[in-house]
Amino acid sequence: MADEKDPSKPSEPAPGAEAAAGAPPTRPPDTAAAHPAGTAAGSTPPMPTPPMTPATAPGGVQAATAPRSNAASGVTDPAPPRAAGVATAEPKVPPAAAKPAPAPAAPAPAAPVAAKTAEADGVSRRGFLKWTTVGWVAFSAACTSGLVASTRFLFPNVLFEPPQSFKVGFPSEYTVGEVDTRWKDAYGVWIVRNSDGFYALIAVCTHLGCSPNWLAAENKFKCPCHGSGFYKTGVNFEGPAPRPLERARIVLSDDGQILVDKSVKFQAEKGEWTKEESFLKV
């Protein structure tokens, strides 16, 4: 322990030391400030100080640090001074506790480096706090941007789905009074031709979002999931569906074909079926 400490003391530059310390940096200064008097003036100065707080005994007392007290400090990590107390008060620390010692002891060298340089190389409290703040801000910024990037990653730029807006042929192709089911599989709409013109019903049940079927024999749309029924107009009349089917924007495109745009929806219960483009007059 002592061998490692001494050479590292003069050579380690301050910022590097703080970076190497990782999480502990806030702790060693605390203990360094609060405890040196306490421990030094305490009853047993030559008592083996646990490696977590070598700063408390700058005189190289840790040379005596036995694996046993290593273990003790490893076990009661958050309260190093008490750990030392435990080590002396109860010499019968089970050997089992001593065995895992190398692992908890491993991060220890980092802590002394930070604390020692803070004292020896004249790193001021102000400077230390400044770099700690910079470090935490940078760390938080990195975490936040990582989170934002990961979230954005879940939203693809290109969807391999049918387009929301599409052409469904010329008005002359449709028969008055019929529900055209040709586009249901590809685009999820029915085109209905009545005596006045066209409307496009979106083939999504307003109950829970299944796809209803057009039952020509019964002259209704019927949802297989929970039995909702809709008239040819899209108005619900049976089953659990709470509102009529939605209609999509339907207009004539420049080439004379019917253009349907599912990204614009018209809901009957909001009075939107009277709006322009919810219905294509001919």
Place this chain on the structure above:
Amino acid sequence: MATAKPPEPFLTRTWDYITDTQLWKSIFRHGVPSTNRNRVLVVMTNVFLHLHPVKIRKSGIRLKFTWCMGGLTFFLFLVETFTGLLLMFYYRPTVAYAYMDIIDLAEQVPLGIMRELHRWGAHAMVISVWLHMFRVFMTGSYKPPREFNWNVGVILLVLTLLLSFTGYLLPWDQLAIWAITVGSNMARATPLLGYEGPGSQLLVLGDVKMVHAGSDARFALLGGRFVGEGALLRFYVLHCVGIPLVAGILMAVHFWRVRKDGGISGPL
């Protein structure tokens, strides 16, 4: 004529030899746990055992009291992990293959019961986890200092249901597709983040809606506007990696807290 001490039997000598090797002693470090001290050492130095208490009251594990539902749930989780791992060797989570791979798992793959084990194990796990919660509630084991662990348990319950939900889609039959369609439609009503949810209208930039069918919570879940290729792959990844990972970590916390908060059950 002094009687020579009879040699030890062969098996005893072999046993002594084995238990004297460095290999043996490096694994079994504390001998037979016949004393209290050794019991503590054996439990404390084993990563799996140390999650459990060194000692418990005999009444604490009375079946009448615990129903063993927590243990059963964990056992079923292990069954699901193992059978699920085996299924992963055959199942391909794409629209082209998924359904046929499930059929093949039943009809072509040896031990076609494997998928059924996974399926029924999943049902059983959902049931046992509810019963576990019921037991904990009825015995008052949610009270301080166990309230933290109750909350961990509630999260684990939700994760179990999410495992069930994500697994539901993978057979890619009509039942699966429409069940997930219906289920995921709930996400449309997420406050702020669902395009039909309360407050989502507030998130606009000028005329442009920030939250619409192509950018809301449901979209992120499904990777598309409807249950398709993206949804199948996402649910697969969540089902096989994401949720089990989180659940595994929380289970470790859960068991550890059982130990730390006064044991498996019973008054403190």
